[in-house]
Amino acid sequence: MSDRRLFAVFYLHKEENLLDPAAVEILARASGVTEVALCSWGLGEGFAVVGSWGGLDVEVHLVSLDYYDSLVITFREDDFLERKEEEGAGGVVSAFRYACAELSPVLAFVATQYWPDSSSMISSQEEDVLNGDVVRIANQRFGALFLTPEDADDLLAVDPDFNGDRISWDGGTILFRGVGEQRW
Secondary structure, three states: OOOOEEEEEEEEEOOOOOOOHHHHHHHHHHOOOEEEEEEOOOOOEEEEEEEEEOOEEEEEEEEEOOOEEEEEEEEEHHHHHHHHHHHOOHHHHHHHHHHHHHHOOOEEEEEOOOOOOHHHHHHHHHHHHHHOOHHHHHOOOOOEEEEOHHHHHHHHHHOOOOOOOEEEEOOEEEEEOOOHHHOO
């Protein structure tokens, strides 16, 4: 078994006191994490919580960036692949959609490929998020990508032949890298 970590990231507008332990717990619960327990230190900056999200054991922490605060939910790659094999990772799809609807992020994604330095990758995406460069972000080929309705329209205007699965609602659209069982 590998200890490699995958993650979901939600770029949120900056707010005061967002990095205190109570805020991490509140945001974790708002994103659908259940069985929440506080940790004194996590993989990211400051405090973290652990719990369950989409059927996965997760750790949740916040990363303060220049323009956004990012809620990061990390999980073991092996656990994700097992869920994907068993049920197509439907629990993760539902959890991600729920989190996007509740948190109203500027942008969010699920990285289903291993990144050795997730913190650098998360911070390097910030400029593209800030500039609304959704084409560049989409080209990163994340397993799932949440866009606001406006950003989804912009992307689909540039790439009308986008052929991945999608889930849309009033609050946004989730675009998947592929279709059906190969959506992730």
